[in-house]
Amino acid sequence: MPDIEKLIPPPLRRPAKPGEGNGNGNGNGNGNGVVDLRQPTEKNGSAATEELKGKLKDSPADVVGWVDERTGASNIVTALALRKVPKGTNxxxxxxxxxxxxxxxxxxxxxxxxxxxxxxxxxxxxxxxxxxxxxxxxxxxxxxxxxxxxxxxxxxxxxxxxxxxxxxxxxxxxxxxxxxxxxxxxxxxxxxxxxxxxxxxxxxxxxxxxxxxxxxxxxxxxxxxxxxxxxxxxxxxxxxxxxxxxxxxxxxxxxxxxxxxxxxxxxxGTTAPPWVHASKPKSLRRKDVG
Ligand code: HEM
Incomplete structure (x- = not known):
């Protein structure tokens, strides 16, 4: 069983929020405004660190994951690929x-x-x-x-x-x-x-x-x-x-x-085909008519 600390890639950091870490807004003491997620802080106590280590073990250590972590590209790709299109799109x-x-x-x-x-x-x-x-x-x-x-x-x-x-x-x-x-x-x-x-x-x-x-x-x-x-x-x-x-x-x-x-x-967004008509939302329909 390899040492878990060695499995965690070093650059996994995020910018510190004010008041986080050592209380001076500069993260947990490294002084450059980032939080090293591997170090336990007031917020991420030892239980949280263990949970994080578990997650890191499963996180992709490939190029795609590396790029995505730094660019957020997967959000854009998912938003584009899964965006809603009108009924009748052909x-x-x-x-x-x-x-x-x-x-x-x-x-x-x-x-x-x-x-x-x-x-x-x-x-x-x-x-x-x-x-x-x-x-x-x-x-x-x-x-x-x-x-x-x-x-x-x-x-x-x-x-x-x-x-x-x-x-x-x-x-x-x-x-x-x-x-x-x-x-x-x-x-x-x-x-x-x-x-x-x-x-x-x-x-x-x-x-x-x-x-x-x-x-x-x-x-x-x-x-x-x-x-x-x-x-x-x-x-x-x-x-x-x-x-x-x-x-x-x-x-x-x-x-x-x-x-x-x-x-x-x-x-x-794209236009619906001309033969598709928008249906009235339920809230606007008259109750007495079918
Ligand atoms: C290099 C040329 C072009 C490329 C690569 C291109 C690409 C696209 C793509 C990918 C879409 C998304 C939906 C669809 O495919 O219908 C789109 C939509 C559209 N394109 Fe083009 N297009 C080109 C030229 C043109 C030309 C010549 C016109 C008209 C003069 C035009 C007018 C439109 C309009 C109005 C939409 C919106 C369609 C909608 O809302 O349903 N495009 N185009």
Whole structure:
């Protein structure tokens, strides 16, 4: 039987409350404002210490327990996972999470593509050909990224349609709708900027057309097109600018906005489907009517 004192991890401490421990508000005499739970104090006499030792013996001495003790993360995770959702919640409510999953897949596969890709007109196509033909699973990861982009756009539109048809854009969720609109625009910008990167005939001419359409937009259109082209013709500076926007600027904005979007979802809760009507609380029902 091992010595019980040795089983108790030393850093199990909590801040002292005023008047606790040695009476000067500094804990039980260690002077740094924490109570060492292993030491008996006026409050936790020997019986309490024994009880504590029993509990400590059962407490998880793993990494998860260690982190949780210091962050309280399990409270947040439990509150998120076990939060109440309205009656009638169904599969349509998973479309937002599915969109997020698609985005995470894009981010992860994008990191691997960035390891091989070179953003220059001379080397872009060659680097992608090398990745596709020579690198182990390169074609697979590239395919995931390419088809994943389409999947994300389909999912985000389906999610938007769900929130629209369920009336989830109404008070108090207007701000979340607006954040969603920005998210969908940013997702389309990801598609546009990514399309140029292979720098083959198709992507070159598609970007030429897209840029001309942008230039025909009112007021800011010509300026925006000039900014995106980054020069008189689509070339080296365009590809570098598109790459920076595609892999740094827009993903950063999307991550921040998804955070704000989810914060509001958790804070406000989700909307019940339109066919579910709230029942009157018992206290408000008339006694004489059934
Ligand atoms: C990257 C894109 C997006 C992600 C990751 C995302 C994620 C989510 C998630 C996980 C939810 C929780 C419930 C559910 O899935 O329906 C949600 C709710 C919501 N989303 Fe999105 N969303 C995105 C884009 C959009 C867009 C484009 C719109 C609309 C323009 C939008 C509007 C809303 C609204 C209004 C809610 C609240 C739904 C309710 O109260 O029932 N979201 N979103």
């Amino acid at each position: 599969w349509f409510y998973t479309l937002g999470s599915a969109t997020m999953f698609a985005f995470i897949c894009q981010a992860l596969t994008g990191v691997f593509l960035a390891m091989y890709y070179t953003p220059s007109p001379v080397e872009a196509y060659a680097s992608i050909t090398y990745l596709t033909n020579e690198v182990f699973l390169g074609e697979f990861v590239r395919g995931m990224h390419k088809w994943g982009a389409t999947v994300m756009i389909i999912l985000i539109f389906m999610h938007m349609a769900r929130t629209f048809f369920f009336g989830a854009y109404k008070y108090p969720r207007e701000l979340n709708w607006v954040i969603g609109v920005v998210l969908i625009i940013l997702t389309l910008v990801m598609g546009l900027t990514g399309y140029l990167l292979p720098f083959d005939q198709r992507s070159f001419w598609a970007t030429e057309v897209a840029n001309n359409i942008t230039a025909s937009g009112p007021f800011v259109g010509p300026y925006l097109a000039d900014f995106l082209r980054a020069g008189p013709e689509i070339g080296a500076t365009t590809i570098q600018r598109f790459y920076a926007i595609h892999m740094l600027l827009v993903p950063g904005l999307i991550i921040g906005l998804i955070g704000a979007h989810l914060f509001l979802v958790v804070k406000l």
